[in-house]
Amino acid sequence: MAKDKTSAGGAKRSASSKPRAKTPAFLENKYGVADWKQAEQWLAWRGIEDIECITPDLAGVPRGKMMPSKKFISETSLALPSALFRQTISGEYPEETGDFRYDPHDGDLKLMPDLSTLSAVPWETDPTAQVICDLVGADGKDIAYTPRNVLKRVVAAYAERGWKPVVAPEIEFYLVAPNTDPDYPLQPPTGRSGRPIAGGQAYSIAGVNEFDELIDDIYHFCEAQGLEIDTLIHEEGPSQLEINLRHGDPVTLADQVFLMKRTIREAALKHGIYATFMAKPMQDRPGSAMHIHQSVVDIATGRNIFSAEDGSETELFRAFIGGMQHYIPKALVMMAPYVNSYRRLTPEMAAPVNTAWGYDNRTTAFRVPTSGPAARRVENRLPSSDANPYLALAASLACGYLGMVNGIVPTSPTAETANEGEISLPRGLLEAVSLMEAERAFDDVLGREFTATLAGVKRGEFETFMRVISPWEREYLLLNV
Structure with missing residues (x-):
């Protein structure tokens, strides 16, 4: 009679059984x-x-x-x-x-x-x-004018100084009814209530629930891709939503925004709706932004260089803001890349129109949220959601970087409403292109080949736009001039 085979611990096991291989x-x-x-x-x-x-x-x-x-x-x-x-x-x-x-x-x-x-x-x-x-x-060398390589170049400039930028984007977008004729204005879609959602629904849970099946698909699609959504809210405009991402490495976060835009469009199409990242899709409604939260850590210590050991603000923190104030108007074409982008940047429409900064002041271009010293950061509220995320991040970080290496002193923070009155930003696409081309400080950090390429493409887009006759022209010029 054969003897039972036992494990080292004395437990009986079958002669044919084998340990199950662990999935890598x-x-x-x-x-x-x-x-x-x-x-x-x-x-x-x-x-x-x-x-x-x-x-x-x-x-x-x-x-x-x-x-x-x-x-x-x-x-x-x-x-x-x-x-x-x-x-x-x-x-x-x-x-x-x-x-x-x-x-x-x-x-x-x-x-x-x-x-x-x-x-x-x-x-x-x-x-x-x-x-x-x-x-x-x-x-085998990197192509300097391609967007992902432009952002990598900026991140490398930080690394040479022993710094690592950390970002957290927030992306706004509209859900709109299908629109196959571009001559007709966009309209909000019909939600589960059977009625188009109205404006003024900021942070409304009911507004989000109008599209709960679509949002479920966004979550499921993101989970299947390993994309992590931090929060989702309803914004001020009708059927305008915002998705916030967790903070992290700039290239990684740009990749996530790149993939998430595609994901949101696909989820919307599945439900017979369009998702649009146009900066200003509806007249007299708020535009859509891509706000960017930014901080910088010391690579060796992991410490936020915007905060001193006693928790106070550092000179580098102030210089980062100074750099954004000085350089971002000249890099705005990377954050507001189309004619439509400048329709968002108008007074009293929940978008900044200058380079003011302040503490927890959402009317400024550069807001410093309330936080502890380790989380001290600057929110850039100028980029619109139509921007290429790689280029918007590259521009914002490059401007802060130039401020730190050049010791640029910012203005005093404002506690007043800053998005009314005079506009101190480029008012249109061609002006923004010219300002970028003229700023030679961008040659090293962004690359002259890239800025020249972007300028040429944007001038071409403007000339195409100028061939289009708008409804405004037909309404006011047709019989009056």
């Missing part, structure tokens, strides 16, 4: 893997069939290529034409002006997948994943 932790990661070997296993474990290799263009629009997952893990070479990053939002290629030039060969830019951004695409019917890519040239 990285396979359960919803966002990002470490290397190509992990990527191959991650894709196989999920049964992924297709991969979307995407990268943001100057407008923040996802560009790229789709391929079978088996092709992807063979590390096949992927490329995009360089002209894509000189294209306007309407798909045109502007004339060469100033320092704006095309590659005479329209050569390829190589897509380099950042595997730390690998995630599922939960709204696709076939198992699909996505990965954000950087762009390099034939020599």
